[in-house]
Amino acid sequence: MVYETKAVVRRRTLRDALIAAAERAIEKEGLRGMKARELAHTVGCAVGAIYNVFTDLDDLIFAVNALTLEQLEKTLTVAGGDTADPHADAIKALVHLGLAYTDYATANTRRWRVLFDHRLPDGKQVPTWYTANLARLFVYIEEPLRKLAPALSPARRALLARSLFSAVHGIVLVGLEEKLQHLPLPVLREQVTVMVEAMAKGLAQDSK
Template sequence: MAKAKARREELREKLIEAAEKTIVAQGHAALKARALAEEVGCALGAIYTVFPDLAALILAVNARSFALLGTILSREAEAAAAAGGGPRAIANRTLIALANGYLDFAANHGGRWHALFDFRLPDGQELPAEHLRQQEALFQHLETPLAALQPALPPSERALLARSLFSAAHGMVLLGLEGKLVQLPLPYLREQIALVVSAMGRGLESA
């Protein structure tokens, strides 16, 4: 039984790695069960002894992508704090750094980014608890500087504000990178995001 469990776990890791490679290179829409089976050297049906469907496999890759994004955002927040200054100055600088860190993730890891925010589960399926926890961790990066700018704001309202701020940054990144309205050069997009987020931070500080 222990050997069977080890083989199953080994197959699981191989499938995640193969799916991750496809998503990074071609996007999640390119993921095909037969191609995955051929790449890892297993029977087509063996995939479904490890994952109930390809959606679950995409979510497993997304968990790795969330972890990568979290690492990038943590690094940006630490660098912003290390630059010094008062709590509110650090908070404003952190918000800008987080927004540009998110832009860098989207620009440099497009396949992962699209899988995180474009992929939709089949009807009737719900996101697993771990996936929701990773989403919450993403917003927590924003809630920390927001607490410095609006210390009297109740936690529930701060959580909503973090989501609104993320939505604004995500919209700018999406429109800028995808050329939905006009495609912007990355340095210019970075400047515009910093300008908008900085204005929002100053508005929160004076509210």
């Protein structure tokens, strides 16, 4: 049987529709706005049907997060190095990445928040594919970092890439935090630029 059976098609259609509905719900009201009954209503199925396609709502959230990560990664195109000055190029590339991250988070705050906000009930394990996908965010940083500090061992470079990502993530996170004064986008972008440049220069200085 090469062709898909009706049931399989229906299943995937429902799956996609539910994901789309969840995306819209999250974008409009955040994780709180994603409710089983509401999703079922908007896609026109019974509440129980959700659980034929996803084991959990948590499972559905992970599916949305996977798409969010895809979206996010698409915006993280590395700026081509001019190769005139590899050092300056690397710094430029890092700033570019940081600003792209800032822009995505600002434009898609609720979706982006769910990537990290969502907490599983005690005992439940995060899917390994999700961990791997998230960790891929660090990889984008490794290449410029290699240019910036070539002497670094791969392990240390990976660790530093993670820390660089985390630092920018923190700046954006706190910058967009409602519990504090919301920073206007231009100010936030400037802070990211200044901090990434500082980190890059400081790290390069270290490894000399």
